Amino acid sequence: MNIFEKFIFLTEKRNIPFTVNFELTHRCNLRCIHCYLDNAKTQKFRKNAKNYELTTDEIKNILDQLADAGSLWLVFTGGEIFLRKDLFAIAEYARKKSFLLTIFTNATLIDSKGALRLADLALYQVQISLYGARPETHDYVTRIKGSFARTLQAVKLLKKLKIKVVLKTPLMKENFPEYKEIIHLNEKLETNWQMDPWITPKNDGDQTPLALRTLPGQMGEFFSNEKFFPKEEFTTGEKKRFICSAGKNLVAISPYGDVYPCLMWLVKVGNLRGEEFLQIWQNSPELNSVRKIKFENLKICKSCNLVPYCVRCPGLADLEDGDALGSSRIACRTAEIIRERVKCSPR
Amino acid sequence: MKNNIEHNRIFKNEKIASRIIERQAFIVTPLDSTLHLLNEVGTRIWQLIEEKKNIEKIIEHICAEYDMDRLTIERDVREFIQILEKKGIVEIKKSA
Numbered sequence: 001m002n003i004f005e006k007f008i009f010l011t012e013k014r015n016i017p018f019t020v021n022f023e024l025t026h027r028c029n030l031r032c033i034h035c036y037l038d039n040a041k042t043q044k045f046r047k048n049a050k051n052y053e054l055t056t057d058e059i060k061n062i063l064d065q066l067a068d069a070g071s072l073w074l075v076f077t078g079g080e081i082f083l084r085k086d087l088f089a090i091a092e093y094a095r096k097k098s099f100l101l102t103i104f105t106n107a108t109l110i111d112s113k114g115a116l117r118l119a120d121l122a123l124y125q126v127q128i129s130l131y132g133a134r135p136e137t138h139d140y141v142t143r144i145k146g147s148f149a150r151t152l153q154a155v156k157l158l159k160k161l162k163i164k165v166v167l168k169t170p171l172m173k174e175n176f177p178e179y180k181e182i183i184h185l186n187e188k189l190e191t192n193w194q195m196d197p198w199i200t201p202k203n204d205g206d207q208t209p210l211a212l213r214t215l216p217g218q219m220g221e222f223f224s225n226e227k228f229f230p231k232e233e234f235t236t237g238e239k240k241r242f243i244c245s246a247g248k249n250l251v252a253i254s255p256y257g258d259v260y261p262c263l264m265w266l267v268k269v270g271n272l273r274g275e276e277f278l279q280i281w282q283n284s285p286e287l288n289s290v291r292k293i294k295f296e297n298l299k300i301c302k303s304c305n306l307v308p309y310c311v312r313c314p315g316l317a318d319l320e321d322g323d324a325l326g327s328s329r330i331a332c333r334t335a336e337i338i339r340e341r342v343k344c345s346p347r
Numbered sequence: 348m349k350n351n352i353e354h355n356r357i358f359k360n361e362k363i364a365s366r367i368i369e370r371q372a373f374i375v376t377p378l379d380s381t382l383h384l385l386n387e388v389g390t391r392i393w394q395l396i397e398e399k400k401n402i403e404k405i406i407e408h409i410c411a412e413y414d415m416d417r418l419t420i421e422r423d424v425r426e427f428i429q430i431l432e433k434k435g436i437v438e439i440k441k442s443a
């Protein structure tokens with residue numbers, strides 16, 4: 001076991017919330033067509049968000065509690081986090097508390113001054129959304145003209161300052177034809193990249209964004225590409241990836257203080273305005289039942305022969321198909337494609 | 348050559364990330380994004396560094412808390428701090 005594996009093992013076994021995905025706001029300056037936040041429920045908060053969002057002091061207090069609970073990797077995400085005027089105050093505080101800090105942003109609001117302040121923070125990573133290799137595609141997804149240019153300008157500023165940048169692309173029908181160009185653009189920019197085809201329902205269960213998902217042929221091409229999925233990952237027949245870290249060493253917090261096992265698994269387990277973090281983390285009945293889930297409890301999956309090829313997410317199974325313990329249509333479709341690929345490709 | 352690090356001040360590199368979990372310090376160095384794990388005594392020394400103790404004070408604490416002879420402790424603590432410096436976890440600055 002290397003140190004990293006030891007760390008994951010220890011934190012999972014002891015339920016230490018090693019990773020925290022902290023949404024600082026649901027407000028955003030873009031209007032992405034696939035956004036899971038833009039729904040009737042969040043509209044109310046978005047309009048007058050500042051009256052509802054955690055304040056600077058509340059967030060600092062939560063960070064103190066998380067540090068005491070053993071959290072190390074902190075991801076600030078949104079919405080667009082740079083819409084918070086206190087972002088740097090919060091981020092500087094987080095670094096003072098010795099968190100390993102990653103931020104997730106569309107980068108359109110990062111200017112040269114902001115980039116310099118980010119460089120001072122010694123961030124682990126800046127993860128930035130990129131929706132296409134061409135302005136017309138990216139701006140079509142964001143529905144804001146000029147967003148591609150602004151994002152790219154910021155990426156270049158950050159790279160100049162040697163900040164580690166990861167460009168993340170959710171693939172959908174509209175931008176899939178450009179995926180090779182997107183990889184090429186990343187190579188030119190010398191950025192790390194991640195792509196995935198998991199367009200999800202909105203947080204309130206609205207399934208409209210699913211119509212944007214890649215077509216079956218595109219999905220097949222995606223999983224046939226060694227760059228995305230090294231075949232070895234799917235030939236070991238491991239069951240253990242079925243039981244993910246959500247609620248074990250991973251926790252998510254909303255801009256209003258709600259606590260969830262994961263941003264993808266929206267079972268509300270408490271709210272930090274009324275309770276201390278550890279009180280929720282240690283005593284929530286919902287979290288305790290999430291932690292008890294074993295492979296054998298997965299009604300359909302436990303006897304499925306696609307298990308070695310499956311990347312099922314319980315949160316998505318819950319959101320899309322209504323049962324965190326049940327099968328997940330998107331995972332089943334993907335597993336079949338992967339199995340075909342593994343069977344057909346030479347060893 | 349005698350290394351006089353005891354006259355110098357030891358600072359935690361502000362760019363690292365770290366947490367003590369179950370009496371073990373986990374430290375991530377920024378340049379190579381590597382996770383380092385300190386053992387029990389190493390973690391105790393790390394805590395003393397975070398409390399801004401100088402090397403003399405660190406040695407005193409370790410002597411009081413662990414049943415080992417002073418010479419071995421002095422040598423081990425110095426070596427350990429030099430390893431931390433090499434890895435970019437601490438910075439050693441000359442006292443004014």
Ligand code: SF4
Pocket residue numbers: 244245246250262263264265312313314315316
């Ligand atoms: S599998 Fe789903 S619920 Fe589990 S950690 Fe990953 S995204 Fe979260």
Ligand code: SF4
Pocket residue numbers: 300301302304305306307310311312326327328329331332333335
């Ligand atoms: S999600 Fe579908 S493919 Fe995956 S194990 Fe369950 S039933 Fe099988």
